[in-house]
Amino acid sequence: MKIFVTRSFAFAYEGIDVVRYETGQTVDVPAACAELAISEKWAKPSDDAEPVVKASRPAANKAKKSAPENK
Numbered sequence: 001m002k003i004f005v006t007r008s009f010a011f012a013y014e015g016i017d018v019v020r021y022e023t024g025q026t027v028d029v030p031a032a033c034a035e036l037a038i039s040e041k042w043a044k045p046s047d048d049a050e051p052v053v054k055a056s057r058p059a060a061n062k063a064k065k066s067a068p069e070n071k
Contacts, residue, residue: 001034002026002046009042 003026010020011033021027021037026046029037037043 001031002028003034003037003043004046005037005043007042009037009040011036 005021005023005025005027008020008022010018011029012018013030013033021029021043034043034045038045
């Protein structure tokens with residue numbers, strides 16, 4: 001997805017490869033990077049970009065498993 005960078009930021013692909021994006025760049029990035037950058041207001045969708053599809057997340061009020069009991 002293409003984004004327009006409004007504030008310089010760095011993104012670590014798979015937690016290893018860090019790439020720095022500078023203000024004013026229009027770049028093609030993976031959906032995960034685009035979603036994060038747009039939600040944090042580091043970038044906005046480029047005029048010629050397709051819309052961002054948000055990843056589904058579990059409900060915040062969903063019951064969580066308890067911790068294992070220590071014996």
